[in-house]
Amino acid sequence: MKATKIVLLVVLASLGFSAAPRAARAQEIQLEGPLAGAPAVRRMVLYREGRFFLTPSVTFTILDTYRRHMLFGAKAEYNILDWLSAGIYFGGGFGWRTGIADQINDLGIDDVPGQDYDLNFPLRGHVDNQLGQLQWLGAVEGRVIPLRGKFSLFGKLFLAMDVYVNLGVGIAGVKERGTTDCSAQVTGPSCPQDDYLPMETRVAVGPSFGGGVTVYFNDWIGLNLEYRSTPFTWNQSGTDEYGESEVVLDRKIDSNDRFLAWNQMMTIGCTFIFPFTAERTN
Amino acid sequence: MMKRWFGLLGLAALWGLPAPAWGQDEMTFDDTGGGDEMTFDDTGGGEETGGETGGETGGETGGDLAGLLGAAPTTTSEEPVEEAVIDTSALPEPEIWAVQQSYVLRDGRFELTPTYGISLNDPFVTHNAFGIKLGWYITEVLGIGASFQWYQGLDAESEDNFHIPRSFRLVVPINEYQLGANLHFSYVPIYGKLTIFNEWIFHWDCFIEGGVGFLYTRPIPVVDPEVRTFDFGIRVAANIGIGARIFITKFVAVYIQYLDFMYMERLENLAIAPSETTDQNDNDCEDANGCWATSRYNDSTWLGESKFTNDMMLFVGASIFFPFTFDYEYPK
Numbered sequence: 081m082k083a084t085k086i087v088l089l090v091v092l093a094s095l096g097f098s099a100a101p102r103a104a105r106a107q108e109i110q111l112e113g114p115l116a117g118a119p120a121v122r123r124m125v126l127y128r129e130g131r132f133f134l135t136p137s138v139t140f141t142i143l144d145t146y147r148r149h150m151l152f153g154a155k156a157e158y159n160i161l162d163w164l165s166a167g168i169y170f171g172g173g174f175g176w177r178t179g180i181a182d183q184i185n186d187l188g189i190d191d192v193p194g195q196d197y198d199l200n201f202p203l204r205g206h207v208d209n210q211l212g213q214l215q216w217l218g219a220v221e222g223r224v225i226p227l228r229g230k231f232s233l234f235g236k237l238f239l240a241m242d243v244y245v246n247l248g249v250g251i252a253g254v255k256e257r258g259t260t261d262c263s264a265q266v267t268g269p270s271c272p273q274d275d276y277l278p279m280e281t282r283v284a285v286g287p288s289f290g291g292g293v294t295v296y297f298n299d300w301i302g303l304n305l306e307y308r309s310t311p312f313t314w315n316q317s318g319t320d321e322y323g324e325s326e327v328v329l330d331r332k333i334d335s336n337d338r339f340l341a342w343n344q345m346m347t348i349g350c351t352f353i354f355p356f357t358a359e360r361t362n
Numbered sequence: 363m364m365k366r367w368f369g370l371l372g373l374a375a376l377w378g379l380p381a382p383a384w385g386q387d388e389m390t391f392d393d394t395g396g397g398d399e400m401t402f403d404d405t406g407g408g409e410e411t412g413g414e415t416g417g418e419t420g421g422e423t424g425g426d427l428a429g430l431l432g433a434a435p436t437t438t439s440e441e442p443v444e445e446a447v448i449d450t451s452a453l454p455e456p457e458i459w460a461v462q463q464s465y466v467l468r469d470g471r472f473e474l475t476p477t478y479g480i481s482l483n484d485p486f487v488t489h490n491a492f493g494i495k496l497g498w499y500i501t502e503v504l505g506i507g508a509s510f511q512w513y514q515g516l517d518a519e520s521e522d523n524f525h526i527p528r529s530f531r532l533v534v535p536i537n538e539y540q541l542g543a544n545l546h547f548s549y550v551p552i553y554g555k556l557t558i559f560n561e562w563i564f565h566w567d568c569f570i571e572g573g574v575g576f577l578y579t580r581p582i583p584v585v586d587p588e589v590r591t592f593d594f595g596i597r598v599a600a601n602i603g604i605g606a607r608i609f610i611t612k613f614v615a616v617y618i619q620y621l622d623f624m625y626m627e628r629l630e631n632l633a634i635a636p637s638e639t640t641d642q643n644d645n646d647c648e649d650a651n652g653c654w655a656t657s658r659y660n661d662s663t664w665l666g667e668s669k670f671t672n673d674m675m676l677f678v679g680a681s682i683f684f685p686f687t688f689d690y691e692y693p694k
Contacts, residue, residue, distance in 0.1 A: 180532075180534065184526075201530050226558050227557065229557055319525070
């Protein structure tokens with residue numbers, strides 16, 4: 081009986097010991113005061129979330145070899161979240177010759193003694209009949225806006241801004257030198273002696289990517305600066321580049337003569353935002 | 363006997379009592395326990411302030427604004443307190459503003475920036491360069507600096523150099539760079555901060571830069587490469603550009619800059635002198651070989667016109683500011 085009591089006592093003591101809570105050795109850090117539990121940014125202006133952006137813009141192509149282009153257009157996008165949007169872009173315009181193209185235009189095959197016509201080398205003043213032109217450009221794209229913030233200009237003017245990257249599909253209306261076949265070395269309708277066949281238009285498709293900055297002057301208007309590249313293949317020079325080797329060409333102007341071009345451009349636009357009032361966070 | 367058993371059970375149960383939390387904050391901010399030495403109660407009860415000033419100003423208590431506006435009615439702890447309506451329109455504009463400290467100070471610090479640059483506007487030759495730049499900020503927004511770039515061996519000719527001469531019989535003179543050195547003035551008009559997905563915040567600034575220096579260049583012989591070779595020569599170049607720094611820490615920043623070097627470039631002569639004589643003393647231009655003055659081997663016939671050139675470069679790099687630490691003039 082005595083032994084039973086002792087065992088029972090030991091069991092009870094063990095249960096009680098095991099039930100004792102551990103001492104809290106790690107101090108709990110509690111942020112107190114007015115910032116306790118506060119968000120990183122109070123009353124943050126949600127310039128994008130749930131709002132519609134319309135950006136009339138002008139676009140300049142850059143790093144062109146033969147022809148520069150200026151496109152007038154607009155970009156429309158709906159901002160699903162403050163950091164995610166989807167939209168479309170369309171622009172159309174005109175182009176003009178670069179300095180190199182001017183030199184080619186001023187030289188001409190006329191200056192080569194004993195040669196009236198060459199598939200690649202235009203007559204003087206006729207280079208525009210063969211240089212490729214970008215007539216319009218469109219894009220459907222998604223946009224991620226990872227960066228947003230503000231900056232001061234001269235310490236006086238404080239503006240909000242965000243930085244984004246975009247990725248999508250671009251489509252371009254290009255005008256290229258018409259298919260010309262001089263492989264038979266016979267002058268005829270397909271290989272004119274002293275004139276060009278009409279330029280041909282087609283639609284080129286390629287990826288479209290880039291990034292930009294939007295600066296907000298108030299809740300509903302901003303300035304947009306964007307870089308975009310839409311790579312696709314086209315024959316910008318209108319020359320025969322394809323053949324058995326670098327010196328033996330096929331004497332045809334066709335799709336084999338197209339090269340991949342990055343088609344880089346800069347866009348500046350004025351962004352109007354609807355509805356005009358942006359919501360604020362708490 | 364049963365009492366002894368209950369006593370044992372009670373002792374065992376004591377083990378189950380919660381132990382004190384040793385890490386518990388022992389400091390209390392409970393101000394209900396007196397606060398004899400210091401009180402922020404401005405309702406007129408403070409003995410030390412009220413007692414001392416009361417004799418001189420008629421028991422005036424309260425804050426600074428009340429002091430500026432003159433004597434206020436004496437109140438006692440027994441009387442109901444009326445909130446004073448203070449007209450601040452007559453007060454001068456405050457001269458001290460609550461402004462957050464800039465994350466990085468530039469005043470008096472040096473900036474060392476290793477860079478890699480690439481030219482943007484030459485379709486025939488891409489000029490690549492490794493560089494180093496040292497700057498010193500005279501004020502928070504004004505700085506001076508010097509930079510050095512090494513180009514030789516890094517230039518890359520494009521395919522246009524092949525296609526254009528083949529198609530159009532047009533030879534475009536191109537040039538090679540060896541090095542460049544420049545002095546700059548910098549001005550920082552823009553300073554800001556950005557969040558990444560509203561999680562991380564970093565600071566950035568934008569600067570404009572201008573100065574003068576030189577490029578050490580020479581033509582790459584493309585018109586008569588069998589004969590012509592060129593030596594490098596100094597071309598004085600003005601430079602102007604814009605750049606940005608994204609601060610990773612208070613002394614390290616990602617650096618990006620667009621810089622336009624404007625200078626007069628010496629180009630290869632597109633015409634080849636007609637005569638073939640190699641005799642520098644041959645002055646008879648009437649014979650079959652011609653004379654030295656019109657010889658293709660005469661290096662004075664190799665250089666052509668000078669042409670105003672814009673070399674637009676994009677530099678990326680990392681800025682390191684030192685000293686690494688700095689002190690703010692005012693506390694946070």
